[in-house]
Amino acid sequence: MKNTTRAVGAVAAALAITVLAAPAQADPRVGGEIGAHYEALGGPQGLLGEPVTGELRTPDGRGAYVHFRDGSIYWSPATGAHEVHGAIRDSWAAGGWEAGFLGMPVTDETRTPDGAGAYNHFQGGSVYWSPATGAHEVHGAIRDAWAEHGWEAGTFGFPTGDEHDVPGGRRSDFQGGSMRWTPRDGVTVAGDSGVTGCPAPYNRATPEQAAGCLVRGWELRRGDVMATYAVNAVVGELLATPYSPATADGCARTEQPVADTTSGIECVYHVPARPGSPVQHGVDVHLGIGLRAGAAVVEDVEFTG
Incomplete structure (x- = not known):
């Protein structure tokens, strides 16, 4: 009986060691490039949290996505897998997700160089966020002009609204002014130089x-x-x-x-x-x-x- 007890104890100890030594497994609901990116972001303990869907195809069949508790990862052959979350994700969703004019994300959410805000770039433009302005999209020729003026670090600062229709064209408003596009004139700017009494144009x-x-x-x-x-x-x-x-x-x-x-x-x-x-x-x-x-x-x- 003593030998049998020792044998059972040895087996139990071996099983305990086996269980403790088993490597952590990736979440079986998330695989492929989306799963690899999810694990790189920390998996369930990362910024996205637990998955709430399995991998799903986008309606046009050109990509895939998984929604998580705190965000999403979208993938396509052209863009790879990138996460989008928070207010930027809400803004993107309001514009039609990947089926809207912004298309698929081409970056993860990234902090601006000064740490004052964040952004995601998409195939058709960008969404920028800061605590003072919220999340707003900017795209096309106005985005190009804004980039030439230094993005959010320039005199125009963060966008304060989405691009919208105005008579004859389109307009985006920023902390330091506005930019207007028309087919005839292209982009014209009206801004604040940052010096009292010296506005732009x-x-x-x-x-x-x-x-x-x-x-x-x-x-x-x-x-x-x-x-x-x-x-x-x-x-x-x-x-x-x-x-x-x-x-x-x-x-x-x-x-x-x-x-x-x-x-x-x-x-x-x-x-x-x-x-x-x-x-x-x-x-x-x-x-x-x-x-x-x-x-x-x-x-x-x-x-x-």
């Missing part, structure tokens, strides 16, 4: 106003404001006639500016000809800006058109 300022804004821009170390208002002064003085009031794409630092300038800032103005003017066509004016000796200096001017 900058081309509406007189040369005298531009000079004042240049000084205030310098006091606040705002090189972009200095450059833009310096350009405005040049356009106001040199191109007032026989041209109509100019419209501006604004000023931006470029890796390969049109001009070899000390600051690498380029400003572009579109100046149409006045009706009845002997000048038959307008011009685009590219000005290279330098920032030196406490001032913004136009160091190069090029005309096209």
Whole structure:
């Protein structure tokens, strides 16, 4: 009897060791690339929590998804598997999920570089979120223009609404202004330069106003404001006639500016000809800006058109 007891005890101990040593298994409800991404995000203990569906095909049959307690993972052959959750997921869902104009996610939710918000990029655009603005989509030519102005880190900040219809075109509003698109004019911007008394569009300022804004821009170390208002002064003085009031794409630092300038800032103005003017066509004016000796200096001017 003693030997039998020892044998049973040994078997029980072996079984206990076997159970303790067994590797953790992936959730059987989630497999493939979606399952692999889910495990990489921490599985049930990660940000998505437990699955609430198995893998399902998207209605068009081109992809698949799994919903979890706190979000979803969507997959397609073109995009791979990416998670979307929270307010960004709600905004995407309101736009029709993957069947809407945004399409499939092409990134996971990602924090903005300053940590103030988050975003997901999708096939057809992006959804950006911050505590102050909520989650809103931006896409197409307006998104391209916003990106050129520095995304959410630029003077326009986060979107405060989705793109919407306006007479003749479309518009998106941002913390620092708005952008409007029309088939004729493309994207035009109306923003806040961040300097009191110096709003955008900058081309509406007189040369005298531009000079004042240049000084205030310098006091606040705002090189972009200095450059833009310096350009405005040049356009106001040199191109007032026989041209109509100019419209501006604004000023931006470029890796390969049109001009070899000390600051690498380029400003572009579109100046149409006045009706009845002997000048038959307008011009685009590219000005290279330098920032030196406490001032913004136009160091190069090029005309096209």
